[in-house]
Amino acid sequence: MEPYPIVADGLVLDELRLADVERVRAYCQDPDIRLWTAVPMPYGRADAHEFITGTQAKGWEDGTELTWAIREPISASTLRLAGTVGLKLDGQGSSEIGFLLAPDSRGRGLATVAVRAVVRHALDQYGLKLRRVVWKAVAGNWASRQVAVRAGFSIEGTIRSEVLLHGRARDAWVGTVIVGDMAIEDGTWADIPVQRLPGA
């Protein structure tokens, strides 16, 4: 499969390029990215280079892992790399979504916009025509959970000892969106349950 862009509410989702190596290296030093995702530690330019030219390129080529750069406009003519969103496809109509943002791109809802756009594209009959997108996060990752809920995922529960993260077994929260959650006629979402954070 060839990489292709998605335009979503002012954001451009397209492929990571070699010009992104330094920004990817820099944001992968962020403590939250290290805490909640399986990025190699330490993370250097070679890791960013390998992610772009190896993992990303191969994933598109064999259609098993589709990675998009999330780019936000910072002026009339400039887009800044804000992070990435990706889908791992199981070859049977299901997929798992993953996403992250650079610290200076957080707090403005960009992940929700990007995740929502990729989910819609994944389930759309004119897109990837999948039946399901799964969200999984290490239990306790409230920022990720907020994004998932706002993007339309139904939170289903906790799977014990689901992920090995930096050598430690961790419980995971799981949520899903299935094709029936989208109103077919007009392409808008069916009612999305609003879940409140503790203390909210």
Ligand SMILES: CC(C)(COP(=O)(O)OP(=O)(O)OC[C@H]1O[C@@H](n2cnc3c(N)ncnc32)[C@H](O)[C@@H]1OP(=O)(O)O)[C@@H](O)C(=O)NCCC(=O)NCCS
């Ligand atoms: C997950 C991530 C992409 C979300 O970015 P974002 O959309 O900009 O979201 P924010 O950081 O603004 O947080 C989203 C919401 O969660 C809330 N939140 C964040 N941390 C929280 C915590 N520890 N407890 C409760 N709520 C929390 C925020 O207040 C925000 O809610 P609000 O908009 O009502 O204030 C970003 O935090 C990130 O890249 N984290 C590291 C990588 C990661 O965890 N990826 C997901 C792996 S599954």
